[in-house]
Amino acid sequence: MSVQDRPAAGSGFDVTAAARMVATFGHNGALGCRFLEHGADWAELALDYREDLIGDEETGVLASGPIIALMDMATSMSVWIRRGAFRPQATLDLRIDYLRGAVPGRTVIGRGECYRLSRRVAFVRGQAHDGDPADPIAHVTGTFMMTDEA
Amino acid sequence: MVAPHVLPPYGRFLGITAEATDDGPLFVMPFTDAVVGRPHFVHGGALAGLLEIAAVGTVMAALADVPGASVKPINVTVDFMRGGRERDTYAAAIVSRLGNRIANVEAFAWQEDRSKPIASARMNLMVRRPAKEEG
Numbered sequence: 001m002s003v004q005d006r007p008a009a010g011s012g013f014d015v016t017a018a019a020r021m022v023a024t025f026g027h028n029g030a031l032g033c034r035f036l037e038h039g040a041d042w043a044e045l046a047l048d049y050r051e052d053l054i055g056d057e058e059t060g061v062l063a064s065g066p067i068i069a070l071m072d073m074a075t076s077m078s079v080w081i082r083r084g085a086f087r088p089q090a091t092l093d094l095r096i097d098y099l100r101g102a103v104p105g106r107t108v109i110g111r112g113e114c115y116r117l118s119r120r121v122a123f124v125r126g127q128a129h130d131g132d133p134a135d136p137i138a139h140v141t142g143t144f145m146m147t148d149e150a
Numbered sequence: 151m152v153a154p155h156v157l158p159p160y161g162r163f164l165g166i167t168a169e170a171t172d173d174g175p176l177f178v179m180p181f182t183d184a185v186v187g188r189p190h191f192v193h194g195g196a197l198a199g200l201l202e203i204a205a206v207g208t209v210m211a212a213l214a215d216v217p218g219a220s221v222k223p224i225n226v227t228v229d230f231m232r233g234g235r236e237r238d239t240y241a242a243a244i245v246s247r248l249g250n251r252i253a254n255v256e257a258f259a260w261q262e263d264r265s266k267p268i269a270s271a272r273m274n275l276m277v278r279r280p281a282k283e284e285g
Contacts, residue, residue: 026189027196052162068226072193088188093229093230
């Protein structure tokens with residue numbers, strides 16, 4: 001497969017099955033991440049407000065950690081969707097800007113996009129909001145390494 | 151030596167505990183179902199969470215003599231270097247600069263060997279110091 005080849009969205013990759021895994025397994029399951037929807041190169045997940053995920057007890061604002069975990073998963077899924085396959089990959093780096101605190105009680109929506117896929121590296125970006133996509137709470141960029149390529 | 155500030159609910163969710171050492175606060179996150187990513191490995195998001203807790207906790211320890219001081223995360227850049235295996239993960243942080251308004255912090259996470267970090271983070275934090283009382 002050449003670098004330019006891009007698999008059709010969802011081909012060979014069962015987004016629904018992956019979403020089920022997201023909702024039930026390990027850290028994402030413990031956080032309660034929910035799959036919302038996807039396109040050819042993006043995925044959207046939701047993280048409901050929970051008191052045990054609070055980072056600042058005085059204000060009730062969610063910790064930043066659950067948001068980076070949400071965005072790690074949303075951007076990971078965008079790579080699998082764009083590749084058209086659930087393949088092993090490792091996060092090389094993830095940078096997140098916390099634009100503002102999420103409003104306590106609101107569900108956080110995270111959208112990850114794979115905007116460049118080469119043979120060994122996937123470049124991703126994404127944003128999170130708590131109701132209005134035009135008023136984001138966080139912006140993320142990152143890179144993943146394909147661990148099944150020589 | 152100043153004890154680390156009390157961990158937030160999210161820190162307890164990850165099972166993190168903190169202890170004061172001569173080199174600053176040391177944070178430990180046990181391998182539990184709440185932190186698993188792909189089977190048998192620690193989730194990158196949980197590692198990022200641990201690094202952030204270590205960064206914030208270490209700055210708060212440095213601000214222990216400033217009553218009412220608080221910090222807010224501005225950004226974090228996490229590098230993942232090795233997979234985290236089914237064992238305790240440790241984390242500690244270095245405050246590179248503690249200014250009036252901004253703190254620059256580097257945090258490291260490791261498992262069996264401190265000289266072989268599994269992840270690191272660079273973090274900018276907003277520092278809030280309550281205005282000093284007049285008179």
